[in-house]
Amino acid sequence: MTENTKLQDFLGGIRSIAPLIAAVIPIGLVFGAVAATKGLSPTETGLMSALVFAGGSQFVAMDIWTHPASWAGVGFAALLVNIRHVLMSASLATKMEGFSPRSRFASMLFLADEIWAMAEFRARVATLTPAWFAGLVAPFYLAWVISGVAGVTAGAFLGDPVVLGLDFAFPAVFIVLVMGFWKGPETGAVLLVSGAAAVATQHFVPGVWYIAAGAIAGLLTALVAGNREKQEVAS
Amino acid sequence: MSVDLLTLLAILAMTAATVLTRISGLFLIRHVSLEGSRRKAIESIPPAVLMAVVAPTAFATGIAETIACAVTAFAALRLPMLVSVALGVVSVAILRAFGL
Numbered sequence: 001m002t003e004n005t006k007l008q009d010f011l012g013g014i015r016s017i018a019p020l021i022a023a024v025i026p027i028g029l030v031f032g033a034v035a036a037t038k039g040l041s042p043t044e045t046g047l048m049s050a051l052v053f054a055g056g057s058q059f060v061a062m063d064i065w066t067h068p069a070s071w072a073g074v075g076f077a078a079l080l081v082n083i084r085h086v087l088m089s090a091s092l093a094t095k096m097e098g099f100s101p102r103s104r105f106a107s108m109l110f111l112a113d114e115i116w117a118m119a120e121f122r123a124r125v126a127t128l129t130p131a132w133f134a135g136l137v138a139p140f141y142l143a144w145v146i147s148g149v150a151g152v153t154a155g156a157f158l159g160d161p162v163v164l165g166l167d168f169a170f171p172a173v174f175i176v177l178v179m180g181f182w183k184g185p186e187t188g189a190v191l192l193v194s195g196a197a198a199v200a201t202q203h204f205v206p207g208v209w210y211i212a213a214g215a216i217a218g219l220l221t222a223l224v225a226g227n228r229e230k231q232e233v234a235s
Numbered sequence: 236m237s238v239d240l241l242t243l244l245a246i247l248a249m250t251a252a253t254v255l256t257r258i259s260g261l262f263l264i265r266h267v268s269l270e271g272s273r274r275k276a277i278e279s280i281p282p283a284v285l286m287a288v289v290a291p292t293a294f295a296t297g298i299a300e301t302i303a304c305a306v307t308a309f310a311a312l313r314l315p316m317l318v319s320v321a322l323g324v325v326s327v328a329i330l331r332a333f334g335l
Contacts, residue, residue, distance in 0.1 A: 019315070019316045019317040019320070020316075022317060023317070023320055040242065041237045041238070043237065043238055044237075044238055044239065044242050044243075044246070047238065047243070047246055048246045048249070051246055051247070051249075051250040052246065052249045052250050052253050053253070054253050056288070057249060057252075057253060058249075061245070061249060068239070068241040068242075069239070069241045069242045069244070069245035070245065071241070071244040071245040071247070071248040072248070073245075074245045074248060074249050075245070075248030075249055075251065075252050076252070078248070078249040078252040078253055079252035079253075079255070079256065082252065082253050082256040082257075083256055084256075084284045084287070084288075085253070085256035085257045085259075085260070086256050086259050086260050086263065087260065087280045087283075087284060088260065088280065088281075088284060089256075089257055089258065089259065089260025089261060089263075090260030090261075090263045090264050090277065090280070091260070091277050091278075091280040091281065092260070093260055093261050093264050094264060094274075094277060104261065105258065105261065108257045108258050108260070108261060109254060109257060109258070111257045113288075117281065117285070120281045163328070163331065163332075164324075164328055165303075165324040165325065165326075165327040165328030165331065166324065168292075168300070168303060168323055168324050168327040168328075169320060169323075169324055171288075171289045171292040171293070171300075171304065171323075172303070172304075172307045172319070172320040172323035172324060173316070173320055174285045174288055174289045175289055175293070175304055175307045175308050175311065175319075175323070176307060176308075176311040176316045176319050176320060177281075177285055178282055178285045178286055178289070178308075179308055179311040179312065180311070181281050181282040181285070182282075183278075186279070187279070187282055190279045190282055190283050190286075191282055191283075191286045194282070194283040194284075194286040194287050194290070195286045195287070195290035195293070195294065196290075197287070198286065198287040198288075198290035198291060199290050199291055199294050199295050202290075202291040202295060203295065210287065210290075210291060211284075211287050211288055212287075213287070214283070214284075214286060214287025214288075214290060215280070215283050215284045215287045217283075217287075218279060218280075218282070218283025218284075218286060218287065219276055219279060219280060219283050221279070221283075222275060222276040222278075222279030222283070223273070223276045225275075226273075226275045226276055
């Protein structure tokens with residue numbers, strides 16, 4: 001691949017992630033503002049956003065944050081919230097034939113939901129390249145870290161994000177993406193089971209088990225549907 | 236510019252947990268063969284994960300959130316992503332202002 005096509009791919013990645021950057025900046029600001037109320041300094045907040053780079057688990061950590069901080073508590077919560085990354089990276093890895101082992105590994109370290117979803121989306125119509133993936137990651141990563149630090153610095157001046165509806169930006173992005181993954185009745189079954197399992201689990205089990213429960217229930221539905229289809233073909 | 240030692244430790248624990256989940260998929264597919272129905276199941280992961288994350292917001296948080304989710308989903312059928320997301324955010328803000 002020439003340098004020129006690499007640059008084109010990198011810019012293409014930036015274009016694809018641009019709308020999500022607009023959505024993530026308010027979320028980053030809110031995260032920073034919440035971190036400030038928990039007594040985190042701008043340096044600590046920036047460090048968390050830069051190293052963890054997983055919004056969901058960072059919000060959960062703020063939810064259960066204590067003084068002094070409990071590494072076991074927030075570490076386990078992060079594991080639980082992010083266990084979906086196992087499925088996400090397994091799924092995306094099958095679409096990274098053009099990546100060297102090293103760049104595949106490096107790419108996975110930045111596997112935030114939005115980046116993963118855009119990459120999965122892209123893989124349906126084109127071959128993924130490291131340059132395109134880097135175009136997704138670079139601006140999104142910077143936007144997340146900088147908006148978090150800006151939020152903790154601005155703190156209380158931001159107003160209540162719930163009144164402004166900004167807390168809804170993240171679920172709204174996910175809904176748009178769900179609609180894009182529709183492939184027919186099989187997808188409907190997966191969505192139905194995954195959604196029902198997540199709601200039921202969230203209702204009866206405290207904490208964030210619902211994400212893993214819903215994802216695995218949806219995956220099992222697809223496996224069962226796939227096996228049934230195979231038997232019909234065989235008989 | 237202060238970094239508390241226990242806070243740093245907590246951040247590092249979160250980092251280790253997150254990195255572990257992110258790279259383990261790579262090792263998983265190396266040891267599990269991906270033929271036929273398994274391959275299909277892998278393709279179902281994106282919608283299954285996304286749905287599991289949003290379902291409590293969409294169906295079990297409040298009327299405002301449920302309606303706003305429906306608005307976003309319908310908008311996504313025709314409109315670009317950013318417009319759909321903006322419509323969702325605006326509707327949830329308006330509905331909450333009405334006390335729903």
